[in-house]
Amino acid sequence: MKISVIGTGIYGTSLALDMVSNGHDVTMWTESEELAKHFREKHDLKPITDVFIPDSIKVTNELKDALENVDFVVLATSAKYVRTTCQNMKKYFNTLTPICIASKGIENDTYSFLSDIVRSELKAKHIAVISGPTFAVDLINNEPVALSAAVTSNKAFKYTFMAFANERVKLRENRDLYGTQLCGSIKNVIAIASGMLDGLGFSESTRAFLITESMHDIKELLEKMECNPKTIVSFAGIGDLMLTAGSPKSRNYRYGKLLGERKTKEEIDDYLKHNTTEGYYTLLSIKGLTKNRKIKMPIINIIYDIAINGKDPEEIVDFLITKA
Numbered sequence: 001m002k003i004s005v006i007g008t009g010i011y012g013t014s015l016a017l018d019m020v021s022n023g024h025d026v027t028m029w030t031e032s033e034e035l036a037k038h039f040r041e042k043h044d045l046k047p048i049t050d051v052f053i054p055d056s057i058k059v060t061n062e063l064k065d066a067l068e069n070v071d072f073v074v075l076a077t078s079a080k081y082v083r084t085t086c087q088n089m090k091k092y093f094n095t096l097t098p099i100c101i102a103s104k105g106i107e108n109d110t111y112s113f114l115s116d117i118v119r120s121e122l123k124a125k126h127i128a129v130i131s132g133p134t135f136a137v138d139l140i141n142n143e144p145v146a147l148s149a150a151v152t153s154n155k156a157f158k159y160t161f162m163a164f165a166n167e168r169v170k171l172r173e174n175r176d177l178y179g180t181q182l183c184g185s186i187k188n189v190i191a192i193a194s195g196m197l198d199g200l201g202f203s204e205s206t207r208a209f210l211i212t213e214s215m216h217d218i219k220e221l222l223e224k225m226e227c228n229p230k231t232i233v234s235f236a237g238i239g240d241l242m243l244t245a246g247s248p249k250s251r252n253y254r255y256g257k258l259l260g261e262r263k264t265k266e267e268i269d270d271y272l273k274h275n276t277t278e279g280y281y282t283l284l285s286i287k288g289l290t291k292n293r294k295i296k297m298p299i300i301n302i303i304y305d306i307a308i309n310g311k312d313p314e315e316i317v318d319f320l321i322t323k324a
Contacts, residue, residue, distance in 0.1 A: 001071040003163060004029060006085060007103075008059065009276065012076030013051060014139035015102060019074075019163050020056050021142075027058040029066035036061040051140055067092035072100070072159045075118065078276055079105025079185075082114050086121035098126040098159040100149075104184045105278050106285035111292055113181050115152075126156040129177055130164070131184030132235035133243035135250075139169075146170040148236035150180035172235060179227030180236045183218060186286055186300075187241040188279030190214045192256035193303050194245040196313045199260020204246075209320055211245050217299050224295050252279035259306060260313045283307060298323065 001024045005016045008030040016026045030036055038044075039059040043052055053059075060066055067073065067089060077085050082103055093099075099122065101114050118124050132147035139145060147164065149171045151157040157173045165171045174180065193214075194207045218241070219232045231237050244250045248257070255277045258268050272280060287304045290297045302319045305311040 001025070001159070001162060002069065003027070003072045003074065004066045004070045005074045005076055006066065006089070007076035007078075008035060009076060009078070010051075010136040011102060012074065013053065014134075014136035015074055015076060015164070016057055017051075017053070018139055018166070018169060020054065022163065022166055024163060026056070027060060027066050027070075029063060030059060030061055033061045035059070063089055064092050070097060072098050072163055074100045074102055074163070075114075076102040079103045079114060079278060080108065080281055083107065083112075083117050083121060086118060090122060093122050093124070095123045095125055097124075098128065098156045099124050100128040100130055100156075100160050100163070101181075102130055104131065104181075104188065105282045106181070106185050106289060108281060108285050108288070111285055111289040113178055115177050115181060125153070126159070127152045127177070128156040128160040129180050129184070130160065130171075131180050131240060133239040135243065135247070137249070142168050144168050144170075146172065146235045146239065148172055148174060148180055148231075148234045148239075150174050150177045150236070152177065174228070174231065174234065176228040176231045178225060179222050179229075179231035180234070182222060182225065182227060183231055183234070183237045184240060185278075185282045186218055186221070187244045188250075188252045189283045189286060189300065189303055190241060191244040191250045191252035192259070192279045192283065192307060193299070193316055195248075195250075195253035195256025195258075196260035196303075196306065196316055197256075198248070198253070199257040199262075200313055200317070202317070206317070206320075207246065210316075211241060213320060213323060214245070214299060215241060217297060221290070221295065221297060225293070251275045251277050255280065256307075262313070280307070 005028045036059045129150040130147045134145040222229045
């Protein structure tokens with residue numbers, strides 16, 4: 001297949017490498033002419049990643065070159081850029097081309113799910129969302145990994161499966177588009193709280209305590225949002241939650257650890273400036289979404305109060321102990 005990856009972050013790059021290993025013709029798009037030029041000269045995407053990228057992957061800063069006559073599109077930009085990116089893609093995107101959303105998050109201002117943005121802006125007929133316990137570095141290192149693929153059609157799953165699945169990458173289909181996105185988004189917020197506990201000096205036992213309580217709360221949120229509560233036990237649910245909230249590899253976890261260590265505001269702001277930390281933006285979105293829908297989710301409120309309102313991170317421990 002001829003495939004376009006929209007976005008040249010480390011995760012999009014890891015997916016591109018996986019698809020090339022499956023024999024596909026892959027082009028990556030970046031809005032940066034400088035980055036595209038650097039790639040053509042050096043075959044990496046520094047400062048994003050110094051992973052060697054083979055000649056079989058092309059990098060362009062022209063959306064027309066990336067999107068015309070492609071069989072499959074993978075959207076892998078940061079969640080906050082999804083709408084503007086889709087608006088720029090409109091002119092060249094074929095509405096019948098299957099598109100897979102690898103970005104994770106919920107739009108800040110509108111609380112829109114990314115699949116709704118893709119549907120409204122691109123009029124896409126065949127949408128997939130992939131989510132699961134897959135760090136980019138593990139994909140790059142050819143570790144066995146698994147993904148949930150939530151789809152709107154059989155065609156969307158067929159193309160997603162052909163693009164990614166192989167002897168090291170497993171895909172499992174479902175039709176819970178919103179539930180898969182909720183799980184894939186909120187796990188980044190829980191990872192912040194897990195990092196806080198680490199920064200405070202608490203053990204793996206306490207972090208497992210947090211993850212277990214969070215899993216129950218996410219299940220309740222899925223039910224209240226009329227999603228499938230069983231999604232919590234999918235690769236996108238507990239799988240991704242355990243990985244992201246349990247590992248210092250996660251940028252969200254490392255951000256939370258800075259909060260737990262009570263670093264200065266300047267240090268924390270500098271980290272957020274230089275690291276794509278989706279959980280920070282998702283925290284704002286989930287807080288707004290639950291408030292807008294009149295859904296009570298105390299675990300989100302306490303993380304918000306610590307990360308945004310500057311409350312003492314120790315309060316996360318008091319919350320866990322006293323939580324009903």
